Amino acid sequence: MTKPRTFTGVSIAALALLAALLPLLHLAFPPEHALHVSGYTLALVGKFMCYALAALALDLVWGYTGILSLGHALFFALGAYAHGMYLMRAIGRDGVYGSALPDFMVFLDWQELPWFWAMTDSFWYCMALVVLAPGVLAFVFGYFAFRSRIKGVYFSIITQALAYAGMLLFFRNDTGFGGNNGFTDFRRILGYDITAPGTRAALYLATLVFLVGALCLCRWLVASRLGRILQGVRDAEPRLMFLGYDPLWFKLFVWTLSAVLCGIAGALYVPQVGIVNPSEMSPANSIEMVIWVAVGGRGTLLGAILGAFTVNGLKSWFTAAFPDLWLFALGLLFILVTLLMPKGLLGLRLPRRRPAPAAHEAPTLEEAA
DSSP, X not given: OOOBOOOOHHHHHHHHHHHHXXXXXXXXXXXXXXXXXXXXXXXXXXXXXXXXXXXXXXXXHHTTTOOOOSOHHHHHHHHHHHHHHHXXXXXXXOSTTOOSSOHHHHHTTOOSOOGGGTTTTOHHHXXXXXXXXXXXHHHHHHHHHHHTTOOHHHHHHHHHHHHHHHHHHHHSGGGSSOGGGOEEOOOEETTEETTSHHXXXXXXXXXXXHHHHHHHHHHHHHHSHHHHHHHHHHHHHHHHXXXXXXXXXXHHHHHHHHHHHHHHHHHHHHHHHOEEOGGGGOHHHHHHHHHHHHHHOTTOSHHHHHHHHHHHHHHHHXXXXXXXXXXXXXXXXXXXXXXXXXXXXXXXXXXXXXXXXOTTSOOOHHHHO
């Protein structure tokens, strides 16, 4: 019986080292050199890694626990806004209006910072918000949803409604988050110029470290006893309850962890892209995350990363070459994967050949079949 090839830890380390070469090529060679990697390319790959981290978080709850979320973009955006608050405060008086208040507050005639902006000039306080904002929201929402035994399509619809409500709230100018314009025009992070080559390289490497770290954490989690229980929740929840397990706390744990990972992805995304606005919470963004996981291979972790890079790479090319056709191409891609590749791109791995049995060895039943 043949076994499919799998990615080993050595393979992952090799890919990570290869990805780590990009910022070195960006810094070591001048722009006119053939080996130079442009700042645009570095930011683009960094953005894709943020998307891959979000896809990994979604695969943890959908692929391994069977919880399909259509609202993960909300957690991604909350992490982005939490970091964006610090980046807006770090501008100081270098903004358009020369005020200590962020420019959008001056434009909207705010006289002082609202209470929830207190201490946002502290980087570490905002990093705590990156974890707490999506984590607390996911815990509270998940507790009431899972306690009420909401599951399946009903849970998916509720998460989509939650993301849509968050988007509408952040679109309002009186909420103190910049309205439809959101946050932009960032200047510094930890005192360093955010557009400097060294800063871009550091942000890229930080994203790579978090992505590899999250992958290792998720691989350890799904291979542990807890991971087997989560798969039991996905495949046979009533049987799991019969054995004495309460699925509520297991689902709540993985749901909250997934939201926190999504928030971290959003926090890494903001300084590299340079803007965050309420459109990041759009239900369409959450659906795209589901497509990333489905295209790469649900329930594989590495497939989620592969799908995020593949779909967003196609999106970058399509929106430049055929901007009006991208949504049609995305829909067609999802249909083809669903019908022809139910296990995603990672399911196309070639089987490993086994040596032919010796003359004195009888074939196994699987080999004979």
